[in-house]
Amino acid sequence: MELRPYQQEAREAVKKEWTDGNKKTLLVLPTGTGKTIVFSKIIEDVTRDGDRTLVLAHRGELLEQAADKLEKSTGLKCATEKAEQTSVGSWFRVVVGSVQTLQNEKRLKQFPPDHFDNIIIDEAHHCISDGYQRVLKYFESANVLGVTATPDRGDMKNLGSYFDSLAYECSLPQAIKEGFLSPIKAVTVPLKLDLSSVGQQAGDFKTKDLGTALDPYLESIAEEMLEYCKDRKTVVFLPLVKTSQKFTEILNQKGFRAAEINGTSKDRAEILEDFENDKYNVLCNSMLLTEGWDCPSVDCVIVLRPTKVRSLYSQMVGRGTRLFPGKEELLLIDFLWHTERHELCHPAHLIAENVEVAKKMTENIEKAGVPLDLEEAEVKAAEDVVAQREEALAKQLEQMKKRKKKLVDPLQFEMSIQAEDLSSYVPAFGWEMGPPSDKQVKALEKMGILPDQIENAGKAAKLMERLEKRRAEGLATPKQIRLLERYGFGHVGTWRFDNARNLIDRIAANGWRLPSGVNPKEYKGA
Incomplete structure (x- = not known):
């Protein structure tokens, strides 16, 4: 099997991390980009070297999927360590194991501690739990x-407490741009759903309370679905089995061909097959299909289980991101915008790295009232946020005029060059969270940045990397940017170093006054 370019890069990056001594590393790939194929190929490589590998997961479906993909893509068969099935005595060098089974001390002690050379954790955002850690x-x-599809910074920060490094990451927008996942359009249907009475549990909403809060709106939601997804293949996520069953009945009364599936459904495999074969056009479930189920022809996802957890939200949406012949895009219908909780996940959170941009995207999607392409919506929201920041920066510069600083404030520099990744940076791994080193402090000072405002080593490293890249590309320095912005010039962060220097020389030669005919508002220095 020939891997896609990013899959091959990921395969090589993981092996390099292990070779370099980073024994615990992460691979982040969006749902639908073939993460199981990637780790199957890594297993193939290490098995050739004589290694033993354990694939660890928390659900039977994930273990079966891993075993199936491993055999299809590499020819390797594996043993199973789950419930009454055991791999002890097997000559297979790959084992797929259930964490629920293996966390049992008696089961663990059947193996020497050095039995496995490598462990692959599927859906790694679960691995901080006690069972996995045991x-x-x-x-x-x-x-x-650890292999995960989560884009969530909170999860990454938690995972950073266990893993040493991030070997490779492919973002959702990158996968869409390169044509490996379906474009996503989002539309907000503004039902005023009040979640103020819904309790909290383990950092998210209580599902029992959510079901009660959602019940009065099910008829209205079904009516809205008639407009948007009558001719689409739709998966609906709901908080409770009884809510899912009730909603299925309502949809069928409205003329949909809807089916419901839950953990106790005896005919689960048959319902899924019928849905894939278009006997049904809507599939309702109570969080059963978040992981380990693929139906590429799904072109509409409705999340009626509000959540604050981005990894969970992205798993739900990921059921519809795969490519399929004739499928133009995935439609994501967001019914839950008007709530008392501002931290709810919305379509914007799938691709926006920055909180401000996500908030602006959500506002813009709501105002539009028609489906918007998520990538285009992000670009527009980012432009809006930059405009707001430039306005704020102008006020800040006015206040800073009297300050005689030799070095440039890093926040000012980040805003000037519109560096979203720097201004929204959050450290994930242990070394990133510590204070900047003396070497980093001296280097930043030499580059013209005030290091006192840099809180951690990770931010210092990213800023130094950006400064070095700008120097190599011949762009304006922090000091040039600050000086010219004080004279009222805009977008100086995009100027060439030579253009900035020439203008500064002209201003200096004119007694540090603007030369005649130079209007900062109209001057294009880039």
Whole structure:
């Protein structure tokens, strides 16, 4: 099997991390981009070297999927460690194992602690839990690869407490741009759903309370679906089984061909097959289909289970991001915009790295009232945020005129060059969270940046990398930017170094006054 370019890059990056001594590393790939294929190929590589590998997951479907993909893509068969099935005595060098089974001490002790050379954790955002940690600590000498689709910074920060590094990441927008995932359009249907009475549990909403809060709106939601997804193949996520069953009945009364599936459905496989074969055009479920189920022809997803957890939200939406012949885009219908909770996940959070941009995107999508392409919506929101920041920067510069600083404030520099990734940076790994080193402090000062405002080593490293890249590209320095902005010139962060220097020389030669005929508002220095 020939891997896609990003899959091959990911495969090589993971092996390099292990070779370099980063024994616990992460691979982040969006749902639908073939993460199981990537780790299957990594397993193939290490098996050739004689290694033993354990694939660890928390659900039977994920283990079966991993075993199936491994055999299809590499020819390797594997043993299973789950419930009454055991791999002890097997000659297979790959084992797929259930964490629920392996966390049992008696089961673990059947293996020597150095039995496995490598451990692959599917859906790695779960691995901080006690059960996973019990297994991982027992096989402490093994290389570990955590594979996840989550884009969530909160999750990454938690994962950073266990993993040493991030080997490779492919973002959702990158996968869409390169044609490996379906474009996403989002539309907000502004039902005023009041969640103020809904309780909290483990950092998210209580599902029992959510079901009660949602019930009065099910008829209205079904009516709205007639407008947007009558001719689409739709998956609906709901908080409770009884809510899912009730909504299925309502949809069928409205003329949809809807089916419901839950953990106790005896005919689950048959319903899924019928849905894939278009006997049904809507599939309702209570969080059952968030992981390990693929139906590429799904072209509409409705999340009626409001959540604050981006990894969960992206898993739900990921059921519709795969490509399929004749499928033009995935339509994401957001019914839950008007709430008392501002931290709810919305379509914007799938691709926006910055909180401000996500908030602006959500506002813009709501105002539009028609489906908007998420990538285009992000570009527009980012432009809006930059305009707001430039206005704020102008006020800040006015206040800073009297300040005689030799070095440039890093926040001012980030805003000047419109560096979203710098201004919204959050450290994930242990080394990033510590204070900047003396070497970093001296380097930043030499580059013209005031290091006192840099809170951690990770931010210092990213800023130095950006400064070095700008120097190599011949762009304006922080000091040039600050000086010219004080004279009222805009977008100086995009100017060439030579153009900035020439203008500064002209201003200096004119007694540090603007030369005649130079209007900062109209001057294009880039």
